[in-house]
Structures are given as structure tokens and as C-alpha cells.
Amino acid sequence: xxxxxxxxxxxxxxxxxxxxxxxxxxxxxxxxxxxxxxxxxxxxxxxxxxxxxxxxxxxxxxxxxxxxxxxxxxxxxxxxxxxxxxxxxxxxxxxxxxxxxxxxxxxxxxxxxxxxxxxxxxxxxxxxxxxxxxxxxxxxxxxxxxxxxxxxxxxxxxxxxxxxxxxxxxxxxxxxxxxxxxxxxxxxxxxxxxxxxxxxxxxxxxxxxxxxxxxxxxxxxxxxxxxxxxxxxxxxxxxxxxxxxxxxxxxxxxxxxxxxxxxxxxxxxxxxxxxxxxxxxxxxxxxxxxxxxxxxxxxxxxxxxxxxxxxxxxxxxxxxxxxxxxxxxxxxxxxxxxxxxxxxxxxxxxxxxxxxxxxxxxxxxxxxxxxxxxxxxxxxxxxxxxxxxxxxxxxxxxxxxx
Numbered sequence: 001x002x003x004x005x006x007x008x009x010x011x012x013x014x015x016x017x018x019x020x021x022x023x024x025x026x027x028x029x030x031x032x033x034x035x036x037x038x039x040x041x042x043x044x045x046x047x048x049x050x051x052x053x054x055x056x057x058x059x060x061x062x063x064x065x066x067x068x069x070x071x072x073x074x075x076x077x078x079x080x081x082x083x084x085x086x087x088x089x090x091x092x093x094x095x096x097x098x099x100x101x102x103x104x105x106x107x108x109x110x111x112x113x114x115x116x117x118x119x120x121x122x123x124x125x126x127x128x129x130x131x132x133x134x135x136x137x138x139x140x141x142x143x144x145x146x147x148x149x150x151x152x153x154x155x156x157x158x159x160x161x162x163x164x165x166x167x168x169x170x171x172x173x174x175x176x177x178x179x180x181x182x183x184x185x186x187x188x189x190x191x192x193x194x195x196x197x198x199x200x201x202x203x204x205x206x207x208x209x210x211x212x213x214x215x216x217x218x219x220x221x222x223x224x225x226x227x228x229x230x231x232x233x234x235x236x237x238x239x240x241x242x243x244x245x246x247x248x249x250x251x252x253x254x255x256x257x258x259x260x261x262x263x264x265x266x267x268x269x270x271x272x273x274x275x276x277x278x279x280x281x282x283x284x285x286x287x288x289x290x291x292x293x294x295x296x297x298x299x300x301x302x303x304x305x306x307x308x309x310x311x312x313x314x315x316x317x318x319x320x321x322x323x324x325x326x327x328x329x330x331x332x333x334x335x336x337x338x339x340x341x342x343x344x345x346x347x348x349x350x351x352x353x354x355x356x357x358x359x360x361x362x363x364x365x366x367x368x369x370x371x372x373x374x375x376x377x378x379x380x381x382x383x384x385x386x387x388x389x390x391x392x393x394x395x396x397x398x399x400x401x402x
Contacts, residue, residue: 067258070098097258116143162188169222183271211373249280282308298336304346349389
């Protein structure tokens with residue numbers, strides 16, 4: 001897995017007083033620290049996979065094997081052998097970059113069914129507190145919903161708060177791929193919602209995919225709701241630091257590297273997710289054509305050019321989004337840097353129109369969603385620019401679907 005680095009221009013030496021503050025915060029538990037824990041189901045399967053084999057051949061390293069090596073391994077197996085591995089090690093195969101997407105979907109359905117059944121049992125376990133039983137019941141209901149017919153999960157890990165990535169459309173035949181990278185407070189229990197549906201990753205991706213198909217019915221598109229990293233709690237100190245974003249950036253780079261085909265990829269990064277995208281930008285493959293951020297606290301760069309990517313960089317922020325009142329600073333590991341929605345940053349500024357608040361950018365019927373969908377479908381010359389940046393469309397972009 002490639003290492004994502006924080007640019008020297010933003011990772012300044014921490015002044016002594018700030019260092020003292022950080023030590024106090026860490027000691028008080030405000031800054032997340034790793035801790036040893038008993039092996040979870042995923043770790044147990046990883047250990048078994050590392051010692052496993054098929055037809056006398058060892059299995060590829062699930063941590064270090066590049067996606068091309070994993071893809072070649074599965075290409076050399078029979079259909080029966082692939083299914084056997086997916087059933088025996090579903091958490092490994094379902095989260096293994098380079099494994100065929102349909103096989104990952106199959107493996108993750110197995111993992112979801114097992115996790116649903118386990119949480120249902122826990123919801124009646126008298127050794128748990130009433131609150132613990134209720135949480136188990138909510139998780140069981142969430143996993144049951146994720147098992148609905150036709151849903152496709154490129155990743156699923158129920159460990160802790162959990163991670164998942166859902167695919168809408170056909171990744172293997174898509175001419176355009178969009179990846180939605182959500183922000184803080186994203187976990188399995190908030191992956192989808194009944195109320196405020198389009199504020200959750202699943203709803204964001206659903207709205208984006210539907211709008212792309214409306215605007216470009218002749219273009220085969222696929223959208224990924226990528227909640228496959230550990231996000232901070234919105235009101236925690238970790239939301240103001242880069243630690244979780246850096247880990248997420250490595251996972252994002254690996255995910256994009258492993259996508260099948262050669263279709264251009266556009267990233268749509270909301271809130272803290274834009275920090276993830278900013279840290280990943282320099283390491284992303286060249287097939288990433290666009291990076292669009294909405295409601296961004298910063299991308300850990302001083303400017304769009306400082307991201308180190310050839311992708312077009314877009315930014316939007318609605319007038320009443322509270323993120324605009326957050327100081328755009330970066331001191332050591334604290335803060336996320338310059339404001340991408342400021343003209344001085346150099347991103348292409350998009351109009352939001354009737355979008356409201358910090359999480360309304362993907363609401364159906366909004367100008368913001370229409371702009372994001374045009375980028376995803378390749379119609380970048382047809383976007384509506386922000387009033388303060390009427391020249392966000394470059395002549396070479398054109399208005400056609402590319």
C-alpha cells in the first residue's frame with residue numbers, strides 16, 4: 001500500500017507550547033491512541049488466509065500484494081475455487097483490492113448475513129446492558145437492509161464502528177466512475193438513513209448516480225459510496241487532526257488503484273472527506289480526472305496546485321454552511337489548512353444554488369448536485385460556476401460528454 005505523506009509546506013515543526021498542549025490532550029484521552037485488543041473476526045480470517053492455500057499454492061499476501069498480483073491470482077483459479085475462497089474467507093476476499101468485484105460482492109453478502117445473525121443474537125444477550133442490546137438490534141437491522149436484493153458491497157468490515165463501500169451500477173463496464181468520500185461521524189449505523197437520507201453516504205451516492213443518468217443517459221456510469229475508512233466523531237479533537245485522514249488517504253489510493261478497467265474516476269469529497277482526498281491527491285493514479293470538494297475544512301495544502309495532482313480541482317460551499325466559519329489554519333497536526341472555496345486557493349468554484357447547510361449538497365433538485373453529476377458524467381463544460389468565479393470552466397473542457 002502506498003504511503004501518503006503530508007506536504008512539508010503544511011507539516012511545520014510544532015511549537016513547544018503547542019507540543020505541551022498536545023501531550024496534555026493525548027494524556028486526557030482527547031486524541032485517539034491505538035490500544036491492544038483481542039483479535040476480531042477479520043483478524044482471525046486474515047491469519048487463517050495467511051496460512052492457507054488452494055490447489056497447493058499459497059494465497060497472496062492480503063496486506064502487501066498489489067492489486068495486479070491479486071487479480072492475476074484469481075484469474076488463474078476456476079470458478080469453483082474462487083467461490084470456495086469467498087465462502088471460507090469472506091471478510092478477506094470481500095475487502096481484497098484486485099479481487100473481481102462480483103466475487104467481492106458475493107463474499108460481502110456472506111459476511112453481512114453472518115454479522116446480521118450475530119447481532120440478532122447479541123440483541124437478546126442478557127450479559128449486555130440494555131443500551132448494548134439496543135445497539136446490537138440497530139446493527140442487525142442495518143445489516144438486514146444492506147442485504148436487500150441487488151445491493152453490491154465492494155467492502156464490508158463490521159469491526160468496531162465498521163466500514164463499507166457500496167457500488168451503484170456496473171464497475172466493470174462503466175465509462176465513468178464516481179467515488180463519494182464522506183466526512184466525520186460516518187460508520188455502519190450512519191451509512192444510510194431514513195430521515196435526511198441524502199446526508200448519508202448511501203443516499204449521496206444514490207442521488208449522484210440518478211442525476212448522472214438523467215443528465216447523460218448515453219454514458220455508462222458507476223458510483224461508489226466509499227465509507228471505507230475510520231472517520232472521527234464530529235465534535236472530537238480527532239476531527240481537527242490529520243491522523244485518521246492520512247490512514248483514510250492510503251485506503252482511498254489503494255481502492256482507486258484496484259478499480260477495474262480504465263474509465264476516468266472523479267472523487268466527490270464532503271467535509272472531513274476532503275481532507276482525505278487532499279492527502280491522497282498526489283498518490284492517486286492518473287485516471288483520476290477530477291477532485292470536487294463540498295463543505296471542506298481544508299485539504300492540507302496551501303493551494304490547488306500544491307495538491308500535486310493533474311486532476312481538475314473543484315470546490316463549492318453553500319452560503320449558510322457553518323464550515324465557512326471554521327478557521328482555515330494548519331499548525332503541525334492541528335487544522336486542515338487553506339480554504340478550498342476561497343478564490344485564492346485556485347480551485348474551480350461551483351455554484352450551489354438552492355443547497356442548504358453543511359450536508360445538503362447531494363439533495364435531489366439542488367444546483368450543487370447537478371454540478372457534481374455533470375462532473376461525474378464528464379460534462380465539465382456545462383457546470384454552473386459560482387458568481388464570484390464566472391470563469392471556472394476552461395475552454396479546453398468543452399461541454400460535451402467525454
